[in-house]
Amino acid sequence: MADPRKTFGDLLRATRVAKGHSLRKFAEMADMSPTYLSQVEQGKVERAPTAERVRTVAELLGQNADEWIALAGRVADDLTDIIKNEPQAMPALLRAVKGLTADELRELTEQIRDQQKDGGKE
Amino acid sequence: MKRRVAVRQYKVPFLPEKRIEDQAELLLAEWAESHLAVSEPPVPIEDILELHLELAFIVADLQTELGHRDVLGGIWFGDRMIKVDQSLDPSIAPKLLGRYRFTLAHEVGHWRLHRQHLMDDPSAKSLFEANCEPAFVQRSGANPPEEIQANAFAACALMPRQLVYDAWSQWRDSDKPVAISDLPVGDYHADRQANEKMAMDQFSKPLAERFEVSAQAMRYRLQKLELLVKKVQPRLF
Numbered sequence: 001m002a003d004p005r006k007t008f009g010d011l012l013r014a015t016r017v018a019k020g021h022s023l024r025k026f027a028e029m030a031d032m033s034p035t036y037l038s039q040v041e042q043g044k045v046e047r048a049p050t051a052e053r054v055r056t057v058a059e060l061l062g063q064n065a066d067e068w069i070a071l072a073g074r075v076a077d078d079l080t081d082i083i084k085n086e087p088q089a090m091p092a093l094l095r096a097v098k099g100l101t102a103d104e105l106r107e108l109t110e111q112i113r114d115q116q117k118d119g120g121k122e
Numbered sequence: 123m124k125r126r127v128a129v130r131q132y133k134v135p136f137l138p139e140k141r142i143e144d145q146a147e148l149l150l151a152e153w154a155e156s157h158l159a160v161s162e163p164p165v166p167i168e169d170i171l172e173l174h175l176e177l178a179f180i181v182a183d184l185q186t187e188l189g190h191r192d193v194l195g196g197i198w199f200g201d202r203m204i205k206v207d208q209s210l211d212p213s214i215a216p217k218l219l220g221r222y223r224f225t226l227a228h229e230v231g232h233w234r235l236h237r238q239h240l241m242d243d244p245s246a247k248s249l250f251e252a253n254c255e256p257a258f259v260q261r262s263g264a265n266p267p268e269e270i271q272a273n274a275f276a277a278c279a280l281m282p283r284q285l286v287y288d289a290w291s292q293w294r295d296s297d298k299p300v301a302i303s304d305l306p307v308g309d310y311h312a313d314r315q316a317n318e319k320m321a322m323d324q325f326s327k328p329l330a331e332r333f334e335v336s337a338q339a340m341r342y343r344l345q346k347l348e349l350l351v352k353k354v355q356p357r358l359f
Contacts, residue, residue, distance in 0.1 A: 028213070034211055035208040038181040100327050
């Protein structure tokens with residue numbers, strides 16, 4: 001779990017260096033300019049990088065993309081679509097599970113996945 | 123009105139070239155110890171800066187930040203931070219890769235050659251606090267002694283003597299120097315010297331590309347190492 005006190009830029013820079021990538025090399029891998037990557041690392045961009053971009057960066061560094069997207073202040077595109085497709089039921093579900101611990105949420109997710117598997121067998 | 127950061131000029135002691143070269147070699151030896159020996163060019167100066175010296179490295183609009191249009195790079199001792207101006211970003215201007223790397227190596231030169239000296243200087247105390255002013259700012263065309271020293275360090279670090287000798291013999295198939303008089307000197311400028319420089323830069327290009335430095339920087343280094351000479355001295359044996 002990432003340190004919540006750290007900004008996304010700090011975390012990105014620290015993880016990049018820990019993985020042994022220089023600024024220019026990593027910028028090249030992530031298909032961005034060193035100037036832009038430097039701005040992101042300092043939190044000096046006018047708009048946070050897109051969810052897709054954060055996903056690329058997180059995956060290149062072997063990190064959890066969803067967590068990093070949230071840290072960067074973005075919502076993954078598929079989540080936006082999920083809510084849009086069920087505009088009443090989905091927000092209601094999210095509000096209902098709000099307040100559960102991470103472990104409880106994981107357990108619930110497992111239960112739902114099991115149910116879906118069973119449902120698929122019929 | 124635009125902010126202009128006045129950079130105080132700190133005096134640094136005279137350093138013989140040999141000492142500067144030793145310092146650059148020492149840094150490469152440390153890198154070999156902590157990571158991997160550099161057995162062929164290019165020297166991974168960007169990795170050395172971030173992974174070995176553990177300095178923060180930033181590419182930014184330094185010219186606006188410091189209010190001078192000719193700023194290339196700067197170093198902040200207190201924040202352990204080196205910045206390079208975004209005009210040198212090689213992803214936008216690939217031809218500037220050599221200058222980008224040289225600017226960065228130049229700032230590393232300040233870190234290795236001048237930091238300790240300023241730490242001992244009570245009047246420079248503020249340079250070692252957080253959110254400090256830059257200790258040195260590199261501007262094109264300006265060359266006080268500390269900048270010349272940092273340039274010499276950058277040249278030795280990016281083009282280490284032995285690597286240049288090896289690359290030279292591989293390329294030329296001989297370790298013999300080349301005389302300027304043997305190069306095709308054109309007639310583009312009014313003065314002969316400028317034409318010679320052009321011919322030497324052109325000649326230095328293949329090696330410059332291998333070392334990821336500018337042709338000009340390679341030409342200086344080849345002259346310094348006496349591989350590119352005015353006149354080939356006859357050998358006794």
